[in-house]
Amino acid sequence: MPKCTINGKEVEVKEGQTIMEAFYKTEEPIAHYCYHPGLSVAGVCRLCICDIEGNPRPQIACNTVVTEGMKVSNKSEKIKDGVKWVLDFHLINHPLDCPICDQAGECGLQEQYMEFGKYDPEMAEHKVKKHKVVDLGPTVVLDSERCILCSRCVRFTDEVSKTSELGIFNRGDRSEIGTVEGKSLDNKYSLNTVDICPVGALTSKDFRFRQRVWYLKDSETVCNGCSTGCNVKVYFNKEGFFRVKPVYNEKVNGHWMCDEGRDIYKFLNKESRFTKGIAREKGVQQEMAPGALAKELAQEIKSKKDHVAAVLTGQYTVEEYESLVSTLVKELQITKIFHWVNNKESFNSFDGLLLRGDKNPNTKGLLNILEKYQIKGVWGDLESGIKNKSIKTLIVAGPENKAVFDNLENHIKLFSQVDHLVWLGAAKVDSLLSLTNKISIVPLKTFVEKEGTFINANGIEQKFKRATTVVHEALTLTEAAILLSGKNLTLPTAQMDRPAFLENKRRHDQVMLENRKKNEFVFKRGSL
């Protein structure tokens, strides 16, 4: 464990770690683009230069391994001046189109220039012209002029997704990122390249031009797209949710997430949700408040409890399962509870990186609770029960993210054979509204609207907090369970602990606000 000094601060790093990692550890500011902790070292941006005592030439921090007693500093005027110039080299051919660039507001160039920049441009020549709006594939668009050729995206496709679609073509300042002719950037993790792009060169087709980032709030949560449970940030404002980005968690997802998971925000917005409780009988549809509808259903469930069964998907939190199952078993004595597996064939598949076949964030949590209450519902019993009419009322806690439930319609066909279907769920499923049997739909809150715990496929418990509320009237599954048992809702008393992984950690490739230099830029006449 060698010790070194970074700008006078002593720090101990692991054997073989670089000066850059020591800088991260001490949280001393250091400019860099091409270095990314999840990728190999390229050493091409040349921004992380620093002085090492006893070494006449400045060295780059990302490729220099720390040795015992090393004294490193990047505070000298020589280094500061060098960084300014290297930043200027990055900028001389970079278009000044921040007002129309999607990255503006979260751009590496903007941020680092604020802190380390030269503020005195001397470039008076024409900029290099390169390709704009290059369609790289189904998800990503490239603007070569904005690209600073840090090669992060190329290394990502080589090392993480292992698909190697991207490369740098041509030489010198004509270099451009691109794909081989006839190929496109098309893999299940392609949008990570947009995240790691420090400038606005790679933009997501899904998000570009939809919202300025400074109008978005973000909140950290856990992706409910599959049982990996990647830690993510959801970005939203009063117009709804706009995008999802990964958050580093060494134990779960590292730095990455899959493209599928980035679509989860679409199921959170109002237009894809049930917003009102719907009671429909013999073709007559009645809309009412969700709470009132649930309360109304309580009477029926209690009276017919021998013929009531429940079907649960793995889409809800551990706390909700606990309250629902305990209510059903203890208060209503309903033990016909079944686990809805969405895709039996590929349920246990795993692509080796993040994507799992089990598209529920909390299957483990559900199974734990079912085991706790010794419930061993076999799917065949449900099917035969529905057929021989021993099950007349069916409570279904449906999927939130319906896109990943391939055989949703088949299941609905099965459920429609009961006399009364009580559908608890957030996602708007149109086929429910055309069923002929009696149906009551109680809209639920989605995972970003509540607190709770998911247990992922590896058994890691992840607590998350509420981000915002989209449908105010919707219930959580706990509230629905209380109402269905005939009780009234009381105000919540227990406060949840702040989840451990959500501790405010400084994002590595962002400059801390307090370190930012005041804007000293003065436009000088004739400086261009």
Next chain:
Amino acid sequence: METKLLSEFYHLDEFRYLDGYKKHGGYVNLAKALNMPPQQIIDDVKASGLRGRGGAGFSTGMKWSFLPKNNEPRYLVCNADEGEPGTFKDRLMMERAPHQLIEGMIISAFAVGSKKSYIYVRGEYYFPVEVLEQAIQEAYKAGYLGKNILGSGFDHDMDVYRGAGAYICGEETGLISSLEGQKGQPKLKPPFPAVKGYLQKPTIVNNVETLAAVKYIIRDGAAAYKKFGTEKSPGTKLFSLSGNVRKPGNYEVNLGYSLNDLINNEGGGMKPGRKLKAVIPGGSSAPVLTAEEAMKATLDYECLAQMGTMLGSGAVIVIDDSQCMVDMLGVLMHFYHHESCGQCTPCREGTGWLNKIVHSILEGKGRLQDIDLLVKVADNMKGRTICALSDAAALPVLSFVTKFRDEFEFYVREGRSKVRGNFYAQMHH
């Protein structure tokens, strides 16, 4: 006076073929070397003080001793990607004496324990490739290559690899990238090629002239070789003399030879009515010397380093008073801008920027502050990148602008060359 050690028989056509080569003592030293312990050869090369002839001038024996001491397969690569503007010595050596290189390479490979070697030849050198391939076939037939060479139990295979004509592939890690089939881009050091090179295996990369000289160290012994040249720069070297002299060409002289003598004796002096203005002593990336400095210079690593320039690959470019320095810098900047691999930002953007500034001046659109800007940009490109191409582009700028500032200022003020009118504008409009 030329000292013909390597180039003794270059004038003979038969020296190109195996029979002719053997007539003049060919492959005798290979047999001698194969009977020596490999470590002995490395020690001899170290003792001879042989320094890399490709440009950097690093001790060859030292480079060989950086190889890890294990049984890992290792490679020997001959760097024949001769791309430095002004250099044409390797081409002559490969065309006139392919077997001299091959023999030197087999000896070197035996010394470092390599079973496979490559000759990486510059893409434009089509004829040398043909000559080398023919010579390698001859050597295989005669048993100098292949299994159990001359009954010594040493196996060695050799291949020629044609580059695609990129200057950057003359840099050893760039060459290795290209040889591996990747884009020719230098790699981060460490790890150095001697530890992790071609296919992640230990690799030694040496210049054509360096490897050819090894044969003479075996033939005469280290002490005899050391008698040539100076104390710190032993041996002879081929200099590619070009530019405004009467007799341009390759001349082999002792290191430490006077630059004045090379120009005026071997080179036949300046053309009638012309005066020496400047000399680039070591290929286009070496800082330029003024006529005054050039008259005092001797051709060895130390003297030229002292004068702020370098011996480089030994390409002496003579510039007389009919040449415009702004024009010349324009040519050089175009070259470096074209050849930058584009990996490191200061070089990728800097070479383009320098090229644009110089061409703005050449087109008569220059501003006086552009001259200082050239210096500032070049200063900040120096020593900031993975390989030395950035330095190679920056050094000529710094020396041209500081030593011939009056010509640059004249060009900016008047919009035309001080030496030969508005020639550039006439050419391009």
